[in-house]
Amino acid sequence: MRNPKTFFRPLAVGAPAPVREVPFRPSRMLHFFDPSNAKMVAKLPDLASKVDVLLGNLEDAVQAVNKDAARAGLVDVARTVDLGGTQLWTRINSLDSPWALDDLTTLVTEIGNELDVIMVPKVEGPEDIHYVDRLLAQLEVKGGVRKPLLVHAILETASGVAQVEEIALASPRMQGISLGPADLGADRRMKTTRAGGGHPWYLVREDPVDSDVHAPRATYLQDVYHYTIGRMVDACVQAGIYPYYGPFGDIGDVVACEDQFRNAYLMGCVGTWSLHPVQIDIARRVFSPDVSEVAWARRVVDAMGDGTGAVMIDGKMQDDASVKMCRVTLDLAAELAERDPELKELYGL
Numbered sequence: 001m002r003n004p005k006t007f008f009r010p011l012a013v014g015a016p017a018p019v020r021e022v023p024f025r026p027s028r029m030l031h032f033f034d035p036s037n038a039k040m041v042a043k044l045p046d047l048a049s050k051v052d053v054l055l056g057n058l059e060d061a062v063q064a065v066n067k068d069a070a071r072a073g074l075v076d077v078a079r080t081v082d083l084g085g086t087q088l089w090t091r092i093n094s095l096d097s098p099w100a101l102d103d104l105t106t107l108v109t110e111i112g113n114e115l116d117v118i119m120v121p122k123v124e125g126p127e128d129i130h131y132v133d134r135l136l137a138q139l140e141v142k143g144g145v146r147k148p149l150l151v152h153a154i155l156e157t158a159s160g161v162a163q164v165e166e167i168a169l170a171s172p173r174m175q176g177i178s179l180g181p182a183d184l185g186a187d188r189r190m191k192t193t194r195a196g197g198g199h200p201w202y203l204v205r206e207d208p209v210d211s212d213v214h215a216p217r218a219t220y221l222q223d224v225y226h227y228t229i230g231r232m233v234d235a236c237v238q239a240g241i242y243p244y245y246g247p248f249g250d251i252g253d254v255v256a257c258e259d260q261f262r263n264a265y266l267m268g269c270v271g272t273w274s275l276h277p278v279q280i281d282i283a284r285r286v287f288s289p290d291v292s293e294v295a296w297a298r299r300v301v302d303a304m305g306d307g308t309g310a311v312m313i314d315g316k317m318q319d320d321a322s323v324k325m326c327r328v329t330l331d332l333a334a335e336l337a338e339r340d341p342e343l344k345e346l347y348g349l
């Protein structure tokens with residue numbers, strides 16, 4: 001564990017000073033694209049105006065023969081495509097792969113000033129973040145990078161989940177953590193073949209009437225990743241960084257995708273991944289506070305004056321804690337309205 005007294009010291013002479021607070025920037029959807037796929041790249045100028053983050057994916061879903069092309073393609077995108085104010089992130093290959101070192105070396109030295117966040121997959125523990133942390137500092141010096149690159153971990157190993165709190169606190173570069181349900185499922189030997197979402201067999205059943213266990217009975221679906229998401233949210237919040245859902249692989253099931261995203265939003269996640277253009281609007285809708293919630297939150301805050309005491313509004317008790325909850329919604333609405341003029345108008349800001 002790093003000494004708290006030197007935690008914010010750059011890890012290489014001449015590297016930019018690490019941030020003391022990770023700024024909140026709207027990142028409702030991290031939109032994945034394969035930089036070696038010309039069709040996807042051609043859509044980026046248009047997508048840039050619709051998403052908060054474009055993420056050039058170099059890892060899984062990019063064929064092994066295309067790894068070099070994807071890396072070179074991302075350099076090209078960063079240099080030539082006008083993304084406006086949209087953030088550019090990348091997901092590098094896993095640290096045990098033959099490509100990770102070249103990914104980091106090339107990206108940081110060539111486009112380190114254009115990249116915002118580097119997502120590291122299959123993080124096993126804080127030691128993986130420490131390795132990336134030092135290497136990034138060295139590469140930032142070499143590449144003349146002016147602002148420190150931030151790091152985002154994917155929670156997709158049992159070891160990573162068991163050490164999620166240490167991962168979240170491993171470096172001032174830590175920006176956030178996403179759930180990686182497919183690799184996590186495989187690593188844990190869970191018996192599901194779905195990339196994210198629920199499972200129809202993971203359920204509880206109501207008690208039988210008159211001991212007739214074979215009569216039809218209501219069943220209630222549970223979420224196989226609920227525990228992991230809850231733990232990830234707490235780990236992130238205690239570290240001052242941001243939790244995200246992850247992929248929803250059933251692209252055609254836009255309804256279940258919306259449910260899954262909303263559960264994550266309600267549990268505290270600030271965004272999710274979009275793997276296909278059809279998921280972009282779902283993420284925007286879900287991770288932007290509902291207009292009626294914003295109006296209600298404003299009513300409560302207005303009625304509570306200095307924020308202390310208790311009042312009754314529409315039969316519901318409000319006190320100091322409810323004001324805090326309402327402020328979470330109002331603060332998020334204000335932060336998103338800065339980026340999204342449509343929301344600004346809807347929220348009346």
Ligand SMILES: CC(C)(COP(=O)(O)OP(=O)(O)OC[C@H]1O[C@@H](n2cnc3c(N)ncnc32)[C@H](O)[C@@H]1OP(=O)(O)O)[C@@H](O)C(=O)NCCC(=O)NCCSC(=O)C[C@](C)(O)C(=O)O
Binds near residue numbers: 034156184246
């Ligand atoms: C699923 C796929 C193959 C369907 O791709 P498709 O071409 O078959 O679909 P389509 O419906 O026919 O596509 C319609 C149009 O949209 C385009 N398109 C389609 N997707 C995108 C995109 N993302 N960005 C920009 N454009 C896109 C596509 O090129 C096409 O363009 P066209 O109309 O001109 O022909 C495709 O959407 C895709 O490759 N998406 C990204 C997949 C990906 O990145 N997966 C990795 C993240 S999940 C993960 O890694 C797991 C995790 C966390 O690690 C763990 O749980 O362990």
Ligand SMILES: [Mg+2]
Binds near residue numbers: 060121156180182183
């Ligand atoms: Mg994975």
